[in-house]
Amino acid sequence: MKRFSKRIGIEGVVGLTGLVILLAIAVVAPVFLSEPAERMDVLVAAEPASKEYWLGTDNLGRDVLARTLVAARLSIGLAIAATFFKFLVGVPLGAALAIAPKRIRNLGARMIDGALALPSILVAIVITTIIGPSAHGAVIAVAIAGMPTIARLSFTLSASVAGRDYIHGARNLGVSPWYIITRHVIPNTGDTFAVAIASSISLAIVELASLSFLGLGVHPPAYDWGTMLVDGAQSIYSTPWAALGPAAAIAISGIIFSFAGEAIGRLLNPQRRKQGKAGTSTSGGQEVWSTGSGSDAGALISVKGLRVSFPTEDGDGEVAAVRDVDVTINDSEIVGILGESGSGKTLMALSLGVLPPPGAAVSVQSHRFEDVDLNNIDQEAKKKLLATGIALVFQDPSASLNPALRVGTQLTESAIYHRAVPPKVAREAAVKRLQEVGITGAQQVVNQYPHEFSGGMRQRAMIAMGLMNSPKLIIADEPTTALDVTVQAQVLDQLRGINKTHGTAILLISHDIAVLYQICTRIIVMYGGKIVEDAPVDVILNEARHPYTKALLSAVLDATHPKDKPLYAIPGRAPALGEMPSGCPFHPRCSAARAKCKGDFPAMTDVGPNHTVACFQEDGSLAEDLRPLKSVAV
Numbered sequence: 300m301k302r303f304s305k306r307i308g309i310e311g312v313v314g315l316t317g318l319v320i321l322l323a324i325a326v327v328a329p330v331f332l333s334e335p336a337e338r339m340d341v342l343v344a345a346e347p348a349s350k351e352y353w354l355g356t357d358n359l360g361r362d363v364l365a366r367t368l369v370a371a372r373l374s375i376g377l378a379i380a381a382t383f384f385k386f387l388v389g390v391p392l393g394a395a396l397a398i399a400p401k402r403i404r405n406l407g408a409r410m411i412d413g414a415l416a417l418p419s420i421l422v423a424i425v426i427t428t429i430i431g432p433s434a435h436g437a438v439i440a441v442a443i444a445g446m447p448t449i450a451r452l453s454f455t456l457s458a459s460v461a462g463r464d465y466i467h468g469a470r471n472l473g474v475s476p477w478y479i480i481t482r483h484v485i486p487n488t489g490d491t492f493a494v495a496i497a498s499s500i501s502l503a504i505v506e507l508a509s510l511s512f513l514g515l516g517v518h519p520p521a522y523d524w525g526t527m528l529v530d531g532a533q534s535i536y537s538t539p540w541a542a543l544g545p546a547a548a549i550a551i552s553g554i555i556f557s558f559a560g561e562a563i564g565r566l567l568n569p570q571r572r573k574q575g576k577a578g579t580s581t582s583g584g585q586e587v588w589s590t591g592s593g594s595d596a597g598a599l600i601s602v603k604g605l606r607v608s609f610p611t612e613d614g615d616g617e618v619a620a621v622r623d624v625d626v627t628i629n630d631s632e633i634v635g636i637l638g639e640s641g642s643g644k645t646l647m648a649l650s651l652g653v654l655p656p657p658g659a660a661v662s663v664q665s666h667r668f669e670d671v672d673l674n675n676i677d678q679e680a681k682k683k684l685l686a687t688g689i690a691l692v693f694q695d696p697s698a699s700l701n702p703a704l705r706v707g708t709q710l711t712e713s714a715i716y717h718r719a720v721p722p723k724v725a726r727e728a729a730v731k732r733l734q735e736v737g738i739t740g741a742q743q744v745v746n747q748y749p750h751e752f753s754g755g756m757r758q759r760a761m762i763a764m765g766l767m768n769s770p771k772l773i774i775a776d777e778p779t780t781a782l783d784v785t786v787q788a789q790v791l792d793q794l795r796g797i798n799k800t801h802g803t804a805i806l807l808i809s810h811d812i813a814v815l816y817q818i819c820t821r822i823i824v825m826y827g828g829k830i831v832e833d834a835p836v837d838v839i840l841n842e843a844r845h846p847y848t849k850a851l852l853s854a855v856l857d858a859t860h861p862k863d864k865p866l867y868a869i870p871g872r873a874p875a876l877g878e879m880p881s882g883c884p885f886h887p888r889c890s891a892a893r894a895k896c897k898g899d900f901p902a903m904t905d906v907g908p909n910h911t912v913a914c915f916q917e918d919g920s921l922a923e924d925l926r927p928l929k930s931v932a933v
């Protein structure tokens with residue numbers, strides 16, 4: 300009980316207790332108090348508060364307290380009905396807009412925003428005037444007037460949750476949409492909706508009372524708190540207490556619903572107390588997997604002709620973020636992908652694991668995993684193969700772990716779902732995996748929520764989660780960026796340990812060469828959505844051939860760098876998606892660029908053992924064509 304009240308706070312206890320009392324009054328009062336509430340007795344008309352009539356009597360001698368309590372049923376009942384219809388239409392409308400094509404989405408969002416600019420009570424008054432004053436009419440009017448608010452909320456929540464890493468992760472696991480909705484979407488939006496429902500009911504109580512007060516809602520002989528206010532207002536100078544009862548009831552019920560909604564929200568999402576809700580919009584994704592053939596014997600995963608693009612703002616064209624890339628990762632290899640922000644590292648890695656972000660169109664000529672041609676198996680089989688074969692560790696573990704579920708539940712989810720492992724066995728495996736990534740007290744920790752973890756622990760928990768299905772490949776996207784250097788070194792150690800113990804291949808994405816140097820055997824350098832160099836880590840450090848790789852290395856601070864000499868910075872900036880230059884994308888920033896570099900993209904050329912480079916300077920056959928550019932754009 301103490302834990303419960305700690306979780307919801309004192310206002311939560313007040314809210315939930317008040318809600319129970321309020322609902323009990325609404326149910327019971329009309330049964331027992333209708334008679335004194337409706338009995339007219341002119342002999343006791345306009346009596347002030349007394350032992351017999353705690354809130355006095357109105358002009359017709361009716362007991363104000365009894366009437367206030369009896370009116371609770373109609374006032375709250377109508378408000379709940381209006382809120383029900385508001386959500387019934389508003390929630391699906393907002394959710395549908397969030398996943399609608401961009402043009403419809405933008406138009407819908409603008410229309411909702413326009414409707415939100417109008418005060419809902421004014422809209423409700425206009426609607427009841429049109430459809431005719433009655434209790435039913437008032438409910439419909441309040442529901443319609445409040446729909447834009449709920450649709451906007453649903454739109455924002457749906458869009459933000461759909462874009463979360465753990466939803467991408469669940470999709471990658473091949474989890475069904477229903478499971479995603481019940482396990483991930485509802486627990487992460489339910490708390491916000493609980494608060495919205497509660498505040499919507501308290502707003503509806505006020506709006507319905509206002510409509511009744513204006514003669515547009517409940518009509519005598521029926522009475523709600525609004526009609527009681529009319530009676531009270533008529534004799535405000537002689538019997539002010541007649542208005543006091545319904546006015547206090549409206550105010551108190553509003554507070555109770557707000558507190559109770561917040562308490563339910565906290566129960567649904569324990570992290571609600573600690574953090575606010577954030578939201579970004581994303582659209583639905585699409586995958587276009589073209590057929591093709593090709594095989595790389597001995598490779599764990601290989602892709603040829605990988606292209607990832609997005610529609611342009613106007614929706615008429617597309618821009619490619621990863622452009623005709625070939626990649627192969629061998630068993631037990633630790634491969635780093637290096638490149639500045641926006642070079643296409645994440646998109647390439649995610650598409651390699653068939654997990655493109657929403658809105659991305661992906662095409663490949665061939666795609667093989669463990670010698671299975673992924674173009675020749677159905678979508679379900681592909682998802683299942685990759686779900687257990689590939690684990691993803693994202694940059695921000697806070698976004699990757701579902702805040703509403705215990706860490707243990709999240710770790711065991713895929714084992715229970717995909718391999719039908721009994722929950723108890725899965726839990727033991729989860730504890731073992733947590734121990735394996737260096738989390739002490741794993742038996743207890745497994746029952747905790749992500750917000751009870753430090754940043755380093757969350758990242759380790761993510762790695763432990765990835766290990767649950769004994770994957771062949773871990774794709775880790777900047778796994779240490781958010782961590783301090785000590786924890787960063789520990790996490791890299793864990794990854795190296797996993798590679799040694801289980802032979803798991805690792806694809807590590809980073810823009811920090813020092814991170815890659817610590818554990819990688821091979822480095823792929825990307826620029827402008829293309830691979831420009833691919834070589835063993837020592838070769839990259841000592842014999843890099845591509846001007847971009849050399850520039851990246853020159854920009855790294857090392858212990859021998861003279862204090863008085865400024866650190867080298869690569870001139871210019873990486874091109875944005877829509878501004879990709881023709882030919883080699885690096886040529887505008889390259890001091891060695893030649894005319895040829897502006898025209899074509901150089902093919903990847905072998906320049907040593909396991910060392911390939913895409914630069915015209917490295918291709919002997921083209922050397923004669925080279926002539927200096929007149930100027931180098933920076």
Ligand SMILES: Nc1ncnc2c1ncn2[C@@H]1O[C@H](COP(=O)(O)OP(=O)(O)OP(=O)(O)O)[C@@H](O)[C@H]1O
Binds near residue numbers: 639
């Ligand atoms: N969902 C998306 N919609 C539109 N453009 C996107 C989307 N995701 C990525 N991009 C664009 O694609 C390009 C490559 O993005 P990607 O995330 O792969 O880069 P990155 O090299 O991993 O960079 P970073 O280190 O910043 O994560 C960038 O220009 C990025 O703005």
